[in-house]
Amino acid sequence: MDLIGRVSNMSMEELMWVEKYRPKELDEVVNQREVIERIKLLIQRPHEMPHMLFAGPPGTGKTTVALIIARKLLGEGWRNYTLELNASDERGIKTVRERIKTFAGYVDRSVDIPFRLIILDEADEMTHDAQTALRRIMEESSKYTRFILICNYSSQIIEPIQSRCAIFRFQSLSKEDVIEHIKRICRNEKVEFEEEALELLYEITSGDLRYTINLLQASVNKGRLTKESVIKQAGLxxxxxxxxxxxxxxxxxxxxxxxxxxxxxxxxxxxxxxxxxxxxxxxxxxxxxxxxxxxxxxxxxxxxxxxxxxxxxxxxxxxxxxxxxxxxxx
Ligand SMILES: Nc1ncnc2c1ncn2[C@@H]1O[C@H](COP(=O)(O)OP(=O)(O)O)[C@@H](O)[C@H]1O
Ligand SMILES: [Mg+2]
Incomplete structure (x- = not known):
C-alpha cells in the first residue's frame, strides 16, 4: 500500500498522541486519586450509580474518566448506549431535549445493561433556563438513564442539579505528574529530549495535559525535543x-x-x-x-x-x- 493509503487507514488514535495515550483503565489515570477511589466504589454497584457531576480545569481527565465508566459498565457495545453531547455547541436546550428524549426513550430490554449513559460536556455553559429544563429531563428519564455532567466550575450549575448529583472535583495536574507522564510518552515514541524542554512544556501548559501532549507532539522535530522547538511551536x-x-x-x-x-x-x-x-x-x-x-x-x-x-x-x-x-x- 502506498503512503497516502496507509496514512488514511491509520485511525486518529494512532496519529494523535492525546488519543493514543488516553487512559482506558481507572488505574492509568494520572493523579485524581480521590476521584478514582470513589468511582471505583460506585461502579461496583452499577444499578445504584447516581448521576455525576465532574468539575475541574481542562485537560485533567474528566472526559477520559467518563468514557472509562461507560466502557466498564456498558461493556463491548458501550458506544450504542452512550450519548455524548456538548451543551455549548448545541443550539439551545430544545435540541438537547430532543436528542436526549429520543435516546432515553428507546429502551431495549433484551440487552443486559444497567442504564443508558448521557455525557453532557460544558454543562456550565448552559443558561439558567436551560439547566432548569435539563433538571426536568433528568428526572423524567432517570429510570433508564444516568447523566455525567462535565463542567469547569460547579458554582455555575444550578443547585437543584448539584443536589441530584455526586460531585467529583478534578485537580490541576502537578508539575511532577505531568513531567513523569510526558517522559513516558517520549520513551515510548523514542523521542530524545532535553530535560529543560519538558519543564518548559509544563510551564507553558500549566497542568492542562491535553495541551501539554499536543504541544509535545507538535514540537518534536526529527525525533528530538529541544527547548527551542517548544518555544517556536508554542508561538505558532x-x-x-x-x-x-x-x-x-x-x-x-x-x-x-x-x-x-x-x-x-x-x-x-x-x-x-x-x-x-x-x-x-x-x-x-x-x-x-x-x-x-x-x-x-x-x-x-x-x-x-x-x-x-x-x-x-x-x-x-x-x-x-x-x-x-x-x-x-x-
Ligand atoms: N489525569 C489524566 N491522566 C492521564 N491522561 C490525561 C489526564 N488528563 C488528561 N489526560 C490526557 O489529556 C487528554 C484530554 O483529557 P480529557 O479527559 O479529555 O480532559 P478534560 O478534563 O478536559 O475532559 C486525554 O486524552 C489524555 O491524553
Ligand atoms: Mg473534556
Whole structure:
C-alpha cells in the first residue's frame, strides 16, 4: 500500500498522541486519586450509580474518566448506549431535549445493561433556563438513564442539579505528574529530549495535559525535543488561536471570540502583551481589514494596558471592535 493509503487507514488514535495515550483503565489515570477511589466504589454497584457531576480545569481527565465508566459498565457495545453531547455547541436546550428524549426513550430490554449513559460536556455553559429544563429531563428519564455532567466550575450549575448529583472535583495536574507522564510518552515514541524542554512544556501548559501532549507532539522535530522547538511551536499555536479568535470576531461571533481570549489568558497563561502583539501582526496582514483604523485601535489598547487597566476587560473590548475594522472595500 502506498503512503497516502496507509496514512488514511491509520485511525486518529494512532496519529494523535492525546488519543493514543488516553487512559482506558481507572488505574492509568494520572493523579485524581480521590476521584478514582470513589468511582471505583460506585461502579461496583452499577444499578445504584447516581448521576455525576465532574468539575475541574481542562485537560485533567474528566472526559477520559467518563468514557472509562461507560466502557466498564456498558461493556463491548458501550458506544450504542452512550450519548455524548456538548451543551455549548448545541443550539439551545430544545435540541438537547430532543436528542436526549429520543435516546432515553428507546429502551431495549433484551440487552443486559444497567442504564443508558448521557455525557453532557460544558454543562456550565448552559443558561439558567436551560439547566432548569435539563433538571426536568433528568428526572423524567432517570429510570433508564444516568447523566455525567462535565463542567469547569460547579458554582455555575444550578443547585437543584448539584443536589441530584455526586460531585467529583478534578485537580490541576502537578508539575511532577505531568513531567513523569510526558517522559513516558517520549520513551515510548523514542523521542530524545532535553530535560529543560519538558519543564518548559509544563510551564507553558500549566497542568492542562491535553495541551501539554499536543504541544509535545507538535514540537518534536526529527525525533528530538529541544527547548527551542517548544518555544517556536508554542508561538505558532498561539498565533493559530489568535487567528481563530479574529475569524469569530469578524463573523460577528463575539461570544466564541471571547471564549478563546479568556482561555488563552487564564488557562494557557499567554500574557496580554503577547496576545496584543500577535493580534497586531495578524490584523495588519489581513486584506479584509482597514489597516489605518486597526493601527489606531492597537495603539489605544496598548496604551491602556501600559497604564495598568484590567487586561481581560480591555482585550474583550478590543475584540468587540474588530468587526468594525473591516475595510469598506471588502
Ligand atoms: N489525569 C489524566 N491522566 C492521564 N491522561 C490525561 C489526564 N488528563 C488528561 N489526560 C490526557 O489529556 C487528554 C484530554 O483529557 P480529557 O479527559 O479529555 O480532559 P478534560 O478534563 O478536559 O475532559 C486525554 O486524552 C489524555 O491524553
Ligand atoms: Mg473534556
Amino acid at each position: 499555536m498561539g498565533e493559530a488561536k489568535v487567528k481563530e479568535m479574529v475569524e469569530h470576531a469578524l463573523n460577528g461571533n463575539f461570544n466564541e471570540a471571547r471564549k478563546i481570549l479568556v482561555e488563552m489568558l487564564n488557562i494557557n497563561g499567554v500574557s496580554e502583551n503577547e496576545i496584543l502583539r500577535i493580534l497586531g501582526t495578524i490584523l495588519l496582514r489581513d486584506k479584509r481589514i482597514d489597516h489605518g483604523k486597526a493601527a489606531k485601535i492597537l495603539a489605544e489598547y496598548d496604551y491602556r494596558l501600559v497604564q495598568g487597566a484590567n487586561p481581560e476587560i480591555q482585550l474583550t473590548a478590543l475584540i468587540s471592535e474588530i468587526e468594525e475594522l473591516k475595510s469598506e472595500r471588502s
